[in-house]
Amino acid sequence: MLWYIGRRLLQVIPVFLGATLLVYGMVFLRPGDPVAALGGERGLPEAVAQQIREQFHLNEPFFVQYLYFLRGIFTFDLGPDFTGRPVAETIANAFPVTFQLAIMALVIETVFGIGFGLVAGMRKGKLFDSTVLVWTLLLIAVPTFVLGFVAQIIFGVQLGWLPVTAGRNPDFESLLMPAMVLAGTSMAYILRLTRTSVAENLTADHVRTARAKGLSRSQVTNRHVLRNSLIPVVTFIGADLGNLMAGSIVTEGIFNINGVGGTLFESIIRGENVTVVAIATILVLVYIAANLLVDLLYAVLDPRIRYA
Amino acid sequence: MPENRYDNGPRPGQDRYVAPPEEVTVGAVDALAEDQAPSSMWQDAWREMRRRPMFWIALAIITVAVVIAIVPELFTSHGPRQCSLAESLLPPSGEHWFGTDKNGCDVYTRVIFGARPSVTVGVLATTFVVLLGGSIGAIAGYFSGWLDTILSRITDIFFAIPFFLAALVILSLLPNRNALAVALVLASFGWTSIARITRGSVLSVKNNEFVTAAKALGMSRLGILVKHALPNAAAPIIVYATVALGTFVVAEATLTFLGIGLPTSIVSWGGDLSQGRTIIRQAPEVLIYPAVALGTTVLGFIMMGDVVRDALDPKARKR
16 A cells, blocks of 8 residues: 555656646746836836846746746745745635635535436436436536626525625635535536446446345445446546636636635736746646545545555 | 257257257348448447437537538628617617627627637637547557657646646737637647547557457558557547537637637627626626527537437447
8 A cells, every 4th residue: 555655656756747847837938028027117127127037046047947946846935926925925815715615616516416426327317317417518518607697696696595705704605606606517527427337337247246135225326336436436526626726717706706716817917927836836736636545545446446 | 869859958069058940030030131231330329319309409509500600691780890889788679689788789799700719719629639639649559668658647747737727827928819829728738638538449449359450461550550540449539529629618718708718809709708797787688698609509519429429339328
């Protein structure tokens, strides 16, 4: 087991380095001078601009800059952004809300996606199954922002069940609607994955055996059908956490939440390269960690997989 | 010699059960047309698809969307920019079927003209993704070894970067964004799934007898890949590409909505939705029409993907 984790961690290194290098390159090699933009219309005095370039190593070759950035990541010292505000502070302000939002969305999509998917898969071709399938198609076809507006108008304005926007320091209740909207598309995918997987597993030999040896219906479903069907679903969920956090750009904008998405969007538009790269790195790390977790979960789900 | 020679039990060397002739109906044997070629996977799939109403609905939606995208002028006599501020926010009427927006533009006309950029981006991005992801996956799967290792790691790297983040960063670099640019950006980070799918199916085909036979007959490696391995990988690629086309249309609309996709100089559903957003409380209907048009188009492609998947998958066909 430890061996396996060690090997997996080694495999992670090229992915981490490659992904951060790619993002770093995209952000820092773009045309235009971020320092010159800081001065606005009047421009910065040459001495000040030169000093800022020195401070951020902008005069160095690209790879040296990248190495400085890596040192910052590994020593947990991200430094200031171009305006002098510590990047760590920006991140500390943005991440908690988005993390809460993403986790809530993840729980919603997992519970409802797997729950409905299981029932639909067990009754493939029946009324419940067809109804649920149509809903998943609609959820995938309608963009998140439209979903957000519809939810705001129906649940926020007309029914008044939930707050329309979240605003600063949102509580659980005001994050509920954004989380549901954020979860929508992924939930549809999870539901469909579970449904197909369950429907396929129902006719598998081991399930027939389990039935034949007299296990109760719920035992067969829980232990033999669902557990085996979850492997593709868990893979999807693992890859989805990072996407939920990055994809919250739209949801956060609609519901007025000050999180990662909004910060990322603003930083990109304003050319705050340091912040963009830092956020991107964290998102890549989240993705890698979630995937590692998923790999270990496989062993729990499928007894044939053992990490010796 | 016993009267019934089938009761003798197995003959020497024969340990399998052979059904006595009385049990095999002659009609069933005769019904098999031996001189007819066996129906191919695609013929089977077509027969299966034809029967499903969902296929025809999806086909109708896609056809209408594509025709509107190619010749929007056929469907409206207005121009998308024939607007007069005096007619701002009119309710639906005989002249303006869907009413007018804040700038007094005819909403129906704008919905019709908005189809082109969405469909163009979707089709272009899907084409790029299939070409790029398909060739990377095919090469990785067929020429395994170090090439496979490198290409698979590159795929992992691109997969690890959140799609939206990458799209935003690249699009913010481009001063002149048009449908082609947006499609290229979407494709440059959207190819990973199709690369993995192609690699998987090429790997599974590679060790089949017909590939060995082709090798033995002296066919080149590239020839085998193109003629034998790729056609067998076609089914999952087609299914994925159809659904991906729909999701690319959604991605384009979302980016345009954020103000970083297509510029406002191009009439598009995403742009109109972003404009309608500001007056959502006074006139929600301005938002509804482009949203419905967008949703219906995407639905058409996703439904088509579903139908094709069901038809190509013999496991799903048996009920």
